[in-house]
Amino acid sequence: MNYTIIEYNQADPDVDWLDPELPSTCDPNPVVNNPNWDNYSVDSVNRSNLYIDTAGTATDTEILTTFPWIRDELANSIRAKGAEVLDVVAKPYTPSERETWFIQNSEADSYLLDNTVATPMLTALATERGITVPTLVGLVKGNFDLFTVACGEVVGKQQKYLTELYDTNTTVDRMIELSTWPSV
Numbered sequence: 569m570n571y572t573i574i575e576y577n578q579a580d581p582d583v584d585w586l587d588p589e590l591p592s593t594c595d596p597n598p599v600v601n602n603p604n605w606d607n608y609s610v611d612s613v614n615r616s617n618l619y620i621d622t623a624g625t626a627t628d629t630e631i632l633t634t635f636p637w638i639r640d641e642l643a644n645s646i647r648a649k650g651a652e653v654l655d656v657v658a659k660p661y662t663p664s665e666r667e668t669w670f671i672q673n674s675e676a677d678s679y680l681l682d683n684t685v686a687t688p689m690l691t692a693l694a695t696e697r698g699i700t701v702p703t704l705v706g707l708v709k710g711n712f713d714l715f716t717v718a719c720g721e722v723v724g725k726q727q728k729y730l731t732e733l734y735d736t737n738t739t740v741d742r743m744i745e746l747s748t749w750p751s752v
Contacts, residue, residue, distance in 0.1 A: 569741050570624035571599065573634055576607060576615040593623040599744060600641045628740045638743065639733055645747035646733065650726035653749075657718045669712060676708040725749070 572594055590596060598617040606614045613634055618626070632638065658666060668689065675687040679701065687701060694704040729746045732738055738746075 569744075570621055571626040571631060571740065572619050572621035572624035573626050573630065574617055574619055575612050576617070590619065591621060591623065593621050595620040600635075600638060600645075600747075602635070603637055603641060631740050638740070642743050642747040643730055643733055646726060646729045646749070649747070649749045650722055653722050654719060657715065657722070669715070672708045673712045676705045676712070679705050680709075 572591065574590065574594075596619075598619055600618065602614070602617055604614045605617075609615055616634055618631060618635060618638070671689050672693070675685075675690045678685045679687050679690065683702070690701050690704050690708070694701045697704070729749065733743055733746050
């Protein structure tokens with residue numbers, strides 16, 4: 569992919585501020601939003617954005633020098649995508665249900681070690697559902713294990729992408745790709 573760094577003119581607070589004309593080869597949306605954006609800044613970096621541009625010539629070195637914060641911003645995107653995926657995994661359950669999972673799992677673990685131990689939450693749940701505590705223990709452990717594996721996969725992928733993002737040999741193209749959670 570090719571990129572162009574566009575430096576906006578310093579705005580005059582007494583004059584309407586206009587965006588520069590983007591080349592027709594540019595995608596009109598910045599690749600990543602500049603967290604230090606200030607159109608009144610004397611520092612041109614704070615008035616610059618990075619665009620995908622089929623005719624762009626910005627090198628990785630130029631991009632990383634102009635936007636030293638780009639890895640951190642893309643890391644935020646990676647983490648946000650991870651949170652979005654985890655939300656999908658947990659979505660069938662309400663937050664109040666999820667808050668009881670660790671209690672349910674703890675009681676199920678205790679029950680598996682000693683089936684005479686008190687399990688107040690599991691006993692109440694089993695009674696209301698009309699099933700036995702041993703049956704509920706099996707359901708709780710199965711669901712908890714499935715959720716734990718799904719979370720491990722998501723967080724593991726997120727950590728893998730973050731590690732690659734901060735590797736000094738990773739290209740800007742790959743950094744941007746990682747922020748969208750590629751399948752490879």
